[in-house]
Amino acid sequence: MKVISASPSPSARGRRDSQAKREPVRAKPQQMAGAPGECIGLHRFALFTAVCTAFLIFVGGLVTSTESGLSVPDWPTTYGWNMFTFPLSKWVGGIFYEHTHRIVASFVGFLTVILTVWTWLEEKRAWLRWLSAAALTAVILQGVLGGITVLFLLPAPISTLHACLAQTFFCLVIAIAVFTSPQWKSGLPLVRSRAESVSLPALCAATTAAVYVQLILGALMRHTAAGLAIPDFPLALGHIIPPFTSNKVMIHFAHRVGAVVVTTLIVWTFIRVARSYSDYSLLFRPALTMMVLVGIQLALGALTVWSAKSIIPTTAHVLTGALLLSTSFLLALRAYAMLTVKLANCRGAL
Amino acid sequence: MHKRSLPLCASLLMVALVAGCGGGSNETNVPPPGGPGAPGGTTFDMSKANATITGKISFEGTPPPNDKIQMSADPYCAQHAAQNPTTETVKVSDGGLENVIVFVSSGLSAGATYATPTTPVEINQENCHYTPHVFTMMTNQPLKVKNSDMTLHNIHAWAEKNPQFNVGQPVKDMVSETKFKNPEVPLPVRCDVHKWMGAFIGVFDHPFHTVSKSGGSFELKVPPGNYEVTAWHEKFGKKTMMVQVGDNDKKELNFSFNTNDKGTAD
Structure with a gap:
């Protein structure tokens, strides 16, 4: 392995030492889009959205694992009820998994709306604002795909797309959380x-x-x-x-x-x-x-x-x-x- | 404006995609070939079905135990179920296997048409079980699906040769009605809310079919002829036998299943 660091050393340990001795270069604060801490709330909110998304992926996985995907045959209603007024006593059998998935998904969708609005209001970096818009688009599309997969009785291409878009959305939220972190904004070494x-x-x-x-x-x-x-x-x-x-x-x-x-x-x-x-x-x-x-x-x-x-x-x-x-x-x-x-x-x- | 139209456009696009991909590859709804009973011909006179095929579906050996059902996920079901409920997959009495669909699978006049009964066949969701568990019907015969439970059920037809459907029945005494256009054996039905709930339908374009009863007995009324008769069971698969019957003839046909027989998706 060819090394072009300042003091190349034949041993791995030596390489690590020489690496450690290098002074990390930090980007100048004035280069950053905002002062550290300015949008810490937004970063924390993005993190919270990411955690909720991970939970949503788990709940979605439970729906497939328990084969409950079609236990609620209608969408966006639940057995004719508005999704949010569906009686708790009726969350039985497979409905429990499918309806919980819908509720958690709605919650994550709601969080994403807030995240996007917040980003557009507070962020000076235009590309990051558009990234949040992409996340919102993804979560809306994800909801539509979820509905279609129910209405069309779980066609494999749509269900697979639904699963993959979930991962893409998760990465988008992670990216927003990373880019809004004080560490990133103050410059990584x-x-x-x-x-x-x-x-x-x-x-x-x-x-x-x-x-x-x-x-x-x-x-x-x-x-x-x-x-x-x-x-x-x-x-x-x-x-x-x-x-x-x-x-x-x-x-x-x-x-x-x-x-x-x-x-x-x-x-x-x-x-x-x-x-x-x-x-x-x-x-x-x-x-x-x-x-x-x-x-x-x-x-x-x-x-x-x-x-x-x-x-x-x-x-x-x-x-x-x-x-x-x-x-x-x-x-x-x-x-x-x-x-x-x-x-x-x-x-x-x- | 753009944001509002985006989900709509996306959903339309996806619906178009799904509809496009859905294709009708499983659609077998083609007109029957020409013949004596084909459109333009006459409907078969059922009084000519004067030959009788009777028999028994025997089960050799010890029947395997049915799976136990855990109903705690729905308190209503748990409360209304029998003690230690099990699935109804294998039902053996007096050495005979119940719930076997027995039908004429070959030998009928090509292109013959048969009158479709107007009386609906009924499947009931009662105490979180389907009653009956196995039944037969004719194409285009009405099927009534009833929910006698104070809990929600969905009835989901896992058809391959007919359009699938998935209908919710959240209210007690709710009844839905449907028909199947194409013959299909078996046509599984299940409730996705209660995983243990399953039923099998045999859909035929002729009336020569039945389901074995207690003791494994069955009886078929057929017109004189040389037939292939098939017996199908959800766990043990299918077996076929040949039989020839004359006018007002009576023939006995006995099938036998054992634990080594395995079901196949027909």
């Missing part, structure tokens, strides 16, 4: 990147993209009922590569191959960060979190198969996937901000 075949920002972007593709495959698997198309693990129908007897087997196996690719990329990212940027907690913490999450995710994936899609491990698998995507996305944003000189220079102007 700039780190001189090493000359490597694949730069850390590019590696993080690739990892995030791989996780996203893996989530699409996972959603496709869930919504085409392919979750147990390969009922054994770690082997697949008794083989390392199973006989592709149906599309479901192919989709399921693609998800397993995706897991290998994602795990490889996450491990690679973690090693890169641990070796070269371990002194920067803004990079090291999310990289470490990704490692922990991918371990949990692999275990949950195995449990999902072994338990024949038991509700809790299956839904936890969905949630952990979303957390993995958001962590990877967070790391990618920070890596770009800290290691890409061009972006760092532009940050104030953005």
